[in-house]
Amino acid sequence: MPAGSERAVVELRGVSKEYMRDKIRVPVLSNTNLDIPHGDFVAVMGPSGSGKSTLLNLAAGLDRPTTGTVTVAGTELNQLSESKLTRWRSQHLGFIFQLYNLMPVLTAFENVELPLLLTSLSRRQRAEHVETALRIVGLQERMDHFPRQLSGGQEQRVAIARALVNDPVLLLADEPTGNLDAAAAQEIMDLLQQLNEEFEKTIVMVTHDPRAARRARRMLHLEKGTFVETELDALEAAG
């Protein structure tokens, strides 16, 4: 972990975000500060529309804050141009979506390989990385299958392998278990926990599912655009 090891992996300073809808300003986040240290696993909860996805988008550099600064792994994202930001994302981030978002025309192997096509790795090196990532998620046997031939849980594991394959500093997951049944959700959470504990991946996960949230190291509550930190113990005590 180069520049980011001293400081927090994700650092939000005075971040606010508002959208314009029909010429009316819609404030989503207001003056938010946040530090997520290396190796953390944060679950972000909160009611629908509270700005959870917006927060992830800002941390990913997919969206820019109205005011304030977002620093990820030592890079201040505001400073980067659109194209630099895109490049930066390919090297430092991994995304996991609620709807998996695999390319239906590509096999599991090819889906995982996709981010590596942007690197200068040789075909053989790429294959090694892909196989390693698929082994971590336990799907090396399924690498020639297309997404439609996989279950939802398996698709999500392929998506996780794709997020992992370029060895990112930070994994961002937006409701990764939102479309899965309890058993499959359990497997995905096992996997994320393993990635955090064994591979020291910093993870920020948005979820509505308290059972999933409980697997994180800590939990953040987003309420009308501001954070209310909840200790896991407190939540557990509450029920």
Add this chain to the structure above:
Amino acid sequence: MKFLPYILRNVQRNKLRSVFTGLSIAVSLFLVTVLYAYVNMQDEMGEGALKYARVVCTAKQGLTFPVPIAHVDKVKGMEGVKTVVPLAWFGGKYKDDKIPFAQFATDPDHCFEVFAEFTVPPDQLSNFQKDRTGCIVGEKIARKRQWKVGDKIVLKGDIYPVNLELTIDGIYTGPAGSDLEMLFYDYTYLDELLKQSRSQMAGNAGTMFIKAQTPEMMPDLMQRINARFANSEAPVRAMTEQAFRQMFTEMLGNIRVFIRNIAIIVVAALVCVAGNAMAMSLRERTREVAVLKAIGFSRFIVLTLVLIEAIVIAVIGGFLGVMAARLLFQFTDMSMIGIPGFSSFYVPVSTMLFSMLLAAAIGLASGIIPAWRAAQVSVVDGLRKVV
């Protein structure tokens, strides 16, 4: 190009749509290829004819006016002339042919010196030279009509008020692309029949085909020939064989402009058809494009991927159309179209290349708007979009 497998998968994503887009391009490029081949083939044969160093003389007023047969001997004596023969189009009907094939009255002793690219077995040639009612036919037409040496054929005059009763004395062959569907017979035989029937058409050489000593001598020779007969009763116009061939193309109207306009319309229509298909295809993929950009695909790469996809579809379609045109005319008999000089219609390689480039350009043009739109897709909005 490591992205190619992904691009090819996207091409096959909606097979029916890609097939229809490809086919519409194939069909249209088939048409464009044939039209362009028609012109290019003439040019190519004309350019090829340059090395044969042939000058063609018609009457100054045009092809339908007579060139006195006496001109032939006068030209023969001129400096820079190797040989010269009369070449008169007969245009007679054979059996119940609707369209006449090419039959020329010429000088048996010298015509295969002028048309040196053709070869005739020596014994057949000497028979032809001895036989006043003999003729030599091209290998292709002989094969097609199952003529053998020794066969007798009758050609019913249409322009001329006489019938020819000819014996096939020989069969000529020639290099690929040359016209192997002509018939040559003795000018004196035609002239004699015309004199017997007291036709005014007697003594007309039709055209003169002159073999110059070298290709370099042709421009000067043409000037001197024109000057030589300028003040005679029958002035002539000398031109290269290439120019002579072009005259036929131009006789059919301003065909080049016409063909170019058709091609432009076809291409414009195709860009719309293919562009629409491509735009539809990408609209269905907005979310995937957003994901690509989220995981680090730049605008440029997204743009390029879409453009190449569009080009691949167009080039595959174009290739089918071009090959269809090439193969069709390789194995079909075009003499039935009945335009003089087009009996050996083929699609030149240069036309095929041109059509393939055109296909690629159609693909590129059709992809520009969809590609630009895909490159502009906002990741945040694209991911938000519910599928």
